[in-house]
Every structure is written in structure tokens, then in C-alpha cells.
Amino acid sequence: MPVLPDRSTRHSTVAMALRTAALVNALADPAAGPEEIAAVLLAHGEPAPVAVTPEDVTAMRGAAAPLREVCAAASADEAAALLNILLAAHTGPLRLTAHGGTAPWHPHADADDDAPWAAWFLASGCLALTVLLWERQAPPGRTCASASCGNVFVAHGSGPERRYCSRRCATRERVAAHRRARTATAPGVD
Ligand SMILES: [Zn+2]
Numbered sequence: 153m154p155v156l157p158d159r160s161t162r163h164s165t166v167a168m169a170l171r172t173a174a175l176v177n178a179l180a181d182p183a184a185g186p187e188e189i190a191a192v193l194l195a196h197g198e199p200a201p202v203a204v205t206p207e208d209v210t211a212m213r214g215a216a217a218p219l220r221e222v223c224a225a226a227s228a229d230e231a232a233a234l235l236n237i238l239l240a241a242h243t244g245p246l247r248l249t250a251h252g253g254t255a256p257w258h259p260h261a262d263a264d265d266d267a268p269w270a271a272w273f274l275a276s277g278c279l280a281l282t283v284l285l286w287e288r289q290a291p292p293g294r295t296c297a298s299a300s301c302g303n304v305f306v307a308h309g310s311g312p313e314r315r316y317c318s319r320r321c322a323t324r325e326r327v328a329a330h331r332r333a334r335t336a337t338a339p340g341v342d
Pocket of ligand 1: 296297298301302303316317318321
């Protein structure tokens with residue numbers, strides 16, 4: 153899990169988007185409870201202690217579903233249409249907060265600094281994915297090309313387009329493709 157300890161970088165758009173994708177993926181696991189979700193929040197720079205209740209996790213799962221759809225959108229047009237619906241329904245006036253001087257100034261789109269986790273997650277996710285789409289004129293997220301994975305991820309940085317959420321998925325798929333090719337050329341050997 154990426155750890156983003158620096159005060160300013162962890163409030164950057166990419167950091168917010170990475171955190172959004174990590175939460176969407178963690179919440180997809182039906183076994184994930186308050187402890188697992190709090191661990192994701194801590195790994196992405198939320199200051200300890202992070203108090204998450206089972207009710208928060210249920211509400212956050214509800215918020216993860218539309219964010220996953222945005223991350224899985226095939227085009228910028230599709231992602232923008234989905235984001236516009238979410239922005240209209242779930243974000244308040246854009247405001248800046250420094251959490252009483254404990255963080256650098258950064259934008260929030262939730263109602264206030266004490267909004268429940270689910271409202272914060274949905275609003276901050278919408279905001280991050282909106283800015284990424286704006287900057288890149290491309291879909292803000294992707295779905296892992298491994299059929300057995302299902303994770304969403306945020307492509308960031310330069311370099312070739314990523315197809316997999318992680319090195320682990322890329323390696324597993326490469327090994328599987330190699331095995332399939334070997335079986336096809338030498339039946340009965342594998
Ligand atoms: Zn994957």
C-alpha cells in the first residue's frame with residue numbers, strides 16, 4: 153500500500169484519487185470491516201486515530217459503487233456524465249479547509265469537516281476524479297485487465313499505459329499466458 157507521509161503531497165489530486173481507488177477496492181471485499189478500512193485510510197495519510205464504525209463501512213460501500221462506475225468508464229465522455237450526476241447529488245459548495253491549521257489548504261466538497269466518512273469519501277472521490285479528468289481529458293480510472301482481479305486503479309505518471317492494477321496481477325497474467333502458450337504448442341507436456 154502506498155504511504156504518502158508528506159503533508160502537501162498527500163493532499164494532491166493524485167493522492168486523493170489513489171486513496172479513492174484503494175477504498176473502492178478494499179470495500180469490494182465483503183469481509184472488510186472497520187479495521188481494514190481504517191488501515192487503508194491510515195496508509196493514505198489520515199491522521200491517527202481513525203475511528204470507523206460498521207455503519208460507516210456499510211455507508212462507504214454504498215458510496216464506493218458509483219465511484220467504481222466512474223473508475224471503470226471507458227471514455228472521458230462517459231466518466232464526465234457519471235461524475236456530473238454525482239456532483240449534482242452529493243457535493244456541496246466547494247470550499248477550502250486547513251483543518252484548523254493541521255493540514256495544508258486543500259479543497260473539500262463535503263458539507264463540513266465533520267461529515268461522516270461515507271459523505272467525505274464520495275465527495276472527495278468525485279472531486280479528485282473530476283480534476284484528473286479535467287487535467288488529462290481522459291477517463292480518470294481503469295479496471296484491472298486481469299479477469300480474476302476486478303480492482304480499479306488510477307493511472308498516474310508518464311510511461312506506457314498500464315493494464316493491470318498491480319505488479320502482482322501483471323506477473324500472474326504473464327505467467328498464465330506463458331503456460332497457455334506452452335500447453336498449446338506441446339500438448340500433454342505441461
Ligand atoms: Zn489486478
